[in-house]
Amino acid sequence: MIADDSLYLIGMPGAGKTTLGLALATRLEMPFRDLDEEIVAHEKRSILEIFATDGQDYFREVEAAVLRTLITSQPRMVLATGGGTPCFHQNMDLLLATGIPLYLAVPVPELLQRLRRNLSRRPLLTDIPDEKALTAHISETLALRQRFYDRAPLRCEGICTVEAIWHLLHTYYTTG
Ligand SMILES: Nc1ncnc2c1ncn2[C@@H]1O[C@H](COP(=O)(O)OP(=O)(O)OP(=O)(O)O)[C@@H](O)[C@H]1O
Ligand SMILES: O=C(O)C1=C[C@@H](O)[C@@H](O)[C@H](O)C1
Ligand SMILES: [Mg+2]
Numbered sequence: 001m002i003a004d005d006s007l008y009l010i011g012m013p014g015a016g017k018t019t020l021g022l023a024l025a026t027r028l029e030m031p032f033r034d035l036d037e038e039i040v041a042h043e044k045r046s047i048l049e050i051f052a053t054d055g056q057d058y059f060r061e062v063e064a065a066v067l068r069t070l071i072t073s074q075p076r077m078v079l080a081t082g083g084g085t086p087c088f089h090q091n092m093d094l095l096l097a098t099g100i101p102l103y104l105a106v107p108v109p110e111l112l113q114r115l116r117r118n119l120s121r122r123p124l125l126t127d128i129p130d131e132k133a134l135t136a137h138i139s140e141t142l143a144l145r146q147r148f149y150d151r152a153p154l155r156c157e158g159i160c161t162v163e164a165i166w167h168l169l170h171t172y173y174t175t176g
Pocket of ligand 1: 011012013014015016017018019020036080082083114117159160161
């Protein structure tokens, strides 16, 4: 299969955007980019440091700017976006206009299990005191973001795999 457009993976933290994005890019023989990594390279500091020093509003401005520069310089790629990317600065409009957003709709219990493994390097999750608060936070964040994620023309439900996404893309390109 040859994908002519950029593929943008969107979804909650822990949904598998980076892991599946890299595997898909290899299979599609397309360049792979990770927006969080691009931001770190641009700012020369970690995402944790950006949030701690300059706050979320600044992070969202940088995120939007780096996204625009990347899309201009790399017209065909598989891109793992950040978890909040589609929800700020009209980024979802841009993603829809320049490629194919694919939403990884992973169930909350599975997200929680994955996120528990590395809470400390996630700026929006570091101060959450206990399991109950983490569950509430992830559920509330998803509820706020859902309307942005739902604009994606492609959606992988459940525990997404490369095979499942491959099948979605094949259907998309053969049925139009
Ligand atoms: N399909 C999958 N099945 C099981 N585990 C997965 C799957 N995809 C990813 N994981 C695991 O879930 C964790 C999060 O995956 P990943 O880092 O790719 O998510 P992400 O959406 O890029 O999250 P973020 O960038 O917000 O940290 C990793 O530990 C990864 O190994
Ligand atoms: O869900 C979020 O808002 C975020 C997810 C990460 O990918 C990073 O972009 C950052 O930690 C913010
Ligand atoms: Mg990632």
